[in-house]
Amino acid sequence: MQTHSFCEHTDMALNLIDLQRFPIKDLDSGVGARFLAQCQQQIDQQGWCSFEGFIHPQGVEALANEAKALLPSADTLTVKRTIYQGVPDDTAPADDLRKQEYTHTAQQLANDQIPNETLIQQLYQSPILTEFVRRVQRKQQLYRCADEFQALNVVALKPQARHAWHYDTVECTVTLLLQSSESGGEFVFLPNSRTDESEQTELVDQLLSGDLSNAQTFSRGAGTFTFFRGGYSLHGVTKVEGSRERVSAVLTYDEQPDRVLSDEVNIQIYGPRVEKILNDRKLAQSQ
Ligand SMILES: O=C(O)CCC(=O)C(=O)O
Ligand SMILES: [Fe+2]
Numbered sequence: 537m538q539t540h541s542f543c544e545h546t547d548m549a550l551n552l553i554d555l556q557r558f559p560i561k562d563l564d565s566g567v568g569a570r571f572l573a574q575c576q577q578q579i580d581q582q583g584w585c586s587f588e589g590f591i592h593p594q595g596v597e598a599l600a601n602e603a604k605a606l607l608p609s610a611d612t613l614t615v616k617r618t619i620y621q622g623v624p625d626d627t628a629p630a631d632d633l634r635k636q637e638y639t640h641t642a643q644q645l646a647n648d649q650i651p652n653e654t655l656i657q658q659l660y661q662s663p664i665l666t667e668f669v670r671r672v673q674r675k676q677q678l679y680r681c682a683d684e685f686q687a688l689n690v691v692a693l694k695p696q697a698r699h700a701w702h703y704d705t706v707e708c709t710v711t712l713l714l715q716s717s718e719s720g721g722e723f724v725f726l727p728n729s730r731t732d733e734s735e736q737t738e739l740v741d742q743l744l745s746g747d748l749s750n751a752q753t754f755s756r757g758a759g760t761f762t763f764f765r766g767g768y769s770l771h772g773v774t775k776v777e778g779s780r781e782r783v784s785a786v787l788t789y790d791e792q793p794d795r796v797l798s799d800e801v802n803i804q805i806y807g808p809r810v811e812k813i814l815n816d817r818k819l820a821q822s823q
Contacts, residue, residue, distance in 0.1 A: 549658035549665070552595035558587055558761075560668040575672045575763075579708075583727035583765040585672070586754055590761035591712065595655075600715045600758060602654055603645075603690050603783050610643040610692065611809050619702050619744070619770060633744035634737065638700035643692040643781075646685040646806050648813075656714075660688045660787050669789055672763055673708050681788035683796040685806050690714070693721060693782045699773035701744060703730070709766030710787040716758050718778025724751045725764060725771035740770055748774075 555561060562568040578585035591599065616639045618624050628635035650657050659665060660680065670678035681687040693699060695717075726743055729736045743751050756762065764771065776782050803811045
């Protein structure tokens with residue numbers, strides 16, 4: 537008897553997902569359609585939705601081991617930026633929390649450092665997962681990001697590291713926690729703290745001053761798949777406590793099929809390794 541349909545052969549990464557609880561294969565009828573409707577409603581109402589146990593335990597173990605084998609080749613990136621990711625506003629008062637730069641350090645694998653045959657890359661490239669991500673966000677079109685460095689990243693925060701507060705440059709961010717920290721390392725956010733027109737500056741200033749009392753967080757064990765409106769919700773990760781690093785995959789999508797970042801931005805994010813790749817390429821092209 538054939539145990540796999542043709543579709544499963546071409547989308548093996550689906551084997552990592554707990555499809556009983558998260559029926560993403562058929563979103564047009566029955567349990568899949570009901571599940572999709574719940575996801576859409578949660579994003580609309582609260583600006584996020586998250587699925588603990590999305591990846592089943594054996595899958596999480598395989599993904600975490602794979603990431604740990606690759607991470608020694610990652611660059612250590614020190615990211616210094618304002619929460620809006622732009623240049624600081626010189627005209628703002630020196631003590632304005634929203635105009636300051638914040639720094640954090642992470643071990644980060646860019647997309648080009650994650651081979652196509654890895655499980656995490658296969659999961660990211662799964663057409664069924666991409667379709668699920670598109671439908672949850674109610675986008676007419678949504679593509680995996682075409683940028684060779686940005687598309688899929690794996691970010692490790694070592695003990696004592698945090699991820700500084702920021703807004704993302706895309707509307708909705710999708711993350712998969714591969715390994716949780718022993719404590720701390722919590723994803724904390726202010727859902728929908730800004731719109732295209734305005735920002736809830738009191739709430740934002742409160743979080744930036746270190747008061748987390750109005751911010752949200754939720755339980756996220758390894759294997760949790762999370763959507764949040766990161767472009768509109770100030771967010772970050774609290775300090776990792778204990779001896780285990782926190783490892784997270786960041787999956788980037790775009791409404792344009794061919795979205796790439798400028799060389800300048802990629803060099804700013806990914807540092808000297810990427811600068812060398814891009815410079816060598818330019819040199820080769822000019823010869
Ligand atoms: O690791 C996380 O949970 C969030 C990461 C994040 O905010 C980002 O990469 O922009
Ligand atoms: Fe982010």
